[in-house]
Structure formats: structure tokens, C-alpha cells
Amino acid sequence: MFKNVMPLSAILSLRFLGLFLVLPVLSIYAMGMEGATPLLVGVIVGGYALTQALLQVPFGTMSDRIGRKLTLLIGLVIFLIGSVICALSDDIYMLMLGRFLQGAGAIGSVITAMISDLVPEEVRGKAMAMMGGSIAISFALAMALGPVLGAAYGVSTLFWITAGLSIMAMILLFTKVPTPPRIRHIYHKTAKMSDILKDPDLLSMIIINGMQKGLMTIAFVLIPIILVDPQHGFGWEKAELWKVYIPAMIFGLVAMGPAAVFGEKYNRPKEIFLVSILLFITAFLLMGYATTDGLFILGVISFFIGFNMMEPLVQSMISKFAKVHQKGAALGIGNSVAYFMTFLGGTIAGLYLDFSDRQTLGLTLGIIGTLWLLWTLRLNNPHKHSHLFIPLADIDQEKLNGLEHEHIAEWYINETEDLAVVKYRSAELDEESIKAKIIK
Helix, strand or coil, X not given: CHHHHHHHHHHHHHHHHHHHHCHHHHHHHHHCCCCCCHHHHHHHHXXXXXXXXXXXXXXXXXXXXXXXXXXXXXXXXXXXXXXXXXXXXCCHHHHHHHHHHHHHCCCHHHHHHHHHHHCCHHHHHHHHHHHHHHHXXXXXXXXXXXXXXXXXXXXXXXXXXXXHHHHHHHHHHHHCCCCCCCCCEECCCCCCHHHHHHCHHHHHHHHHHHHHHHHHHHHHHHHHHHHHCHHXXXXXXXXXXXXXXXXXXXXXXXXXXXXXXXXXCCCCHHHHHHHHHHHHHHHHHHHHHCCCHHHHHHHHHHHXXXXXXXXXXXXXXXXXXCCCCCHHHHHHHHHHHHHHHHHHHHHHHHHHHHHCCHHHHHHHHHHHHHHHHHHHCCCCCCCCCEEEEEEHHHECHHHHHCCCCCCEEEEEEECCCCEEEEEECCCCCCHHHHHHHHEC
């Protein structure tokens, strides 16, 4: 699993590292451009996510038709072009175009599909957690490096670095990523969006994913503007932003490991999500009402800890709650909602700063976070399941078609390996009982 997942995670991490590098300083950079307004700056911070949300499904569909690797290459080339346009931008609208193009290389769903192709279903949750962890590490590194490099060499240089990272990702794609097999599963029912949204746990996870990403862009519109703009009471220099991002990054990284272990190994993701939401609420209230540098920095640290505790678990939990025939659709919906909320978060933050103050925004986000917390209380921790693999030659197909049991989550056929796969709760049901129901 590690050999197959790590190159794909590295490609996604390089791409996100490039996107995240500019986040700590992008709003201040964009505000200095001709024609800039807080609303346009908010659109630029979250703009890449709008095209991501719109193109996740088309890219996933295209990868089914022309192959995963070619689709990934197309997405990375579009991302490269967008990064170059951003680096060359001399006005707000050219920068906006570049950000939209960066997002148009919507390869997230394709990488998820490749992991599904290459990794057995029973360890796919771990693979998704690895992918989430790699994104969280990219986020943390970018928060440390972005302000320092941006202050030393200019924000346009960060976009050139992003372009270079996309080229590195292309090299990895053709040197380290194996070509996935063409796998087609046959299920006893097909995935429907309505079924996914009616599942309370899947719906809660989709909301968690969307809220986390939306609040991320709100934070990255607010943090640099509040710290640097004298009207908000702090008046920092741009070159000083690293003083808040680096400590926050360190605390976030330290919190991420224990949270991932507690969520995955001990099967307590709900508790991690609830603590993270409380940290988000605390963060935005402090950012809104802090009257000293120290309190504001404490709010930023609280935000980073909450974000990094969540990130390694979100994709994994969606894949665990979804049935096998729903995984691709559920992850696709989750990603689309997350990217749309990323765009919406940046736009709302910019709009709010146009006509309101940071105290009102902080209070509003605190109330929204509280409602989110109350909703998440209904989330269940996932059941622990095992998988039974039986050669198709030993199966009575008629018996398999009629297989129903309260402790059997689902079954499906892997035609590539000629196996019937039964997903069940091993604590309540043993393998021999299942075999007795379906063996010839």
C-alpha cells in the first residue's frame, strides 16, 4: 500500500504546498494591486476553489475514459499555466484569472480514484488518512515558509515556486506512480446522491469537510489583513507575519499526530472533530475581539491546531462511512462541497470586511461554529469491519444475491481477481457462518 499511495500523496502534497504557500500573504499582496477591493481580494484567496468545485466531476469522468495518468498530466499542466499567470500578474483581474486557472486543474478526485484502483478496499481508510496527513504537512510547511519567502523575495516568487512544484509533480507522475489496473466492480445496487445525503453520518462528514475548508479561507483573508492594516489596531510589517505562522504551525503539527492515532487506531474521530470545532470557535472569537498581539496569536494557534487535528481524518471517515459502491461518489461530493465552501469562505470574509468590522465577523463565526458543533453531536463513530475474500468459483451466486444479515454491511464482486468480498462486523459474526450462507 505504502509504495502505491506515497507517490500519489506526494503529487497532491506538492500541488497543495504551492497553493498554500501564498495563503498567509495573498490577501495583503492582492490589496496592493490596482482596482483591489476587500471583496475581490476574498474572491482571489478562494477563487481557485470555485473552479475546483465545478470541475471535480468532469475530471473524474474524463479519467475513466482516457486514463488516470493522462488526466493527471492535463490537470497539472493547467495548474502550471495558472501559476505562471499569477506570477506575471500586474493587476487584480489578471491575478484572479490565474487563480481560477490554478483551480481548473481539478485532480483531487482523480487521485482518489487512483488510490481506489491501487489499494485494496480493506486498507483504503488508512490510505485516505495518509493522503490527508500529507496535505496537513504541506499546509504546515507552507505556513512556515510562505511568509518568510514572500517577505524576502516577493509574492510573485511564491507563484514561480508553485510552478516549479507542479513540474516536480509531473516528473513523479511518470517515474514513481504505477499505472492502475482497469477494475470494474459489480454491486447489488448502484450509488445515488440522494442515498449519500440521506445517510446522517455521511452528511455530517460532508458538512465537516466543507466547514473546515470554508473557515480556512476566511482565516487566511483575515489574519494578514488584521495584523498588517493599522485600522485594526496591530500595524505589523508584512515581514513579521512569520512570527505568528511558525508557532501556529508547530503547535498544529504536534497536535496532528495524536489526533490521527486517537481517531484512527482507537476509532474516536467524533471526539476529535468536536474538540477541533471548539478550537475553531475559540479561534475566531479571539481573532475578532483580541485587543493585544498575544491574544490574537493565541487565536491563530487555536485555529491551526483545530485544522490540523481534523485534516488527516476527514477523507478517511468519508470512505469508511460510505458503502463500497458509494465511495467515489461520496468523496466526489465531499470534495466539491469543500471546494465550493473554500470559495464562499474567502468571498464572505472579503465582503464582510467591506461593510462591517472584525468583531462582528468573529461573533458571527462563533455562532456558526456553535451550530456546527451541535450538528456534529449526532455523528456516530464508524463500526470496525473485517473483510472476507472467497473465490468466485466457490460461491453459489443465487445465495450470494440473497445474502442479508444485520452484521453484514455489504458484499461485492471483484471481477479482476475473481473474488467475492463480504464486509462484516467480526465482533458479532464469524467467517464460517458467512461461508455457510454462500458456499456451494
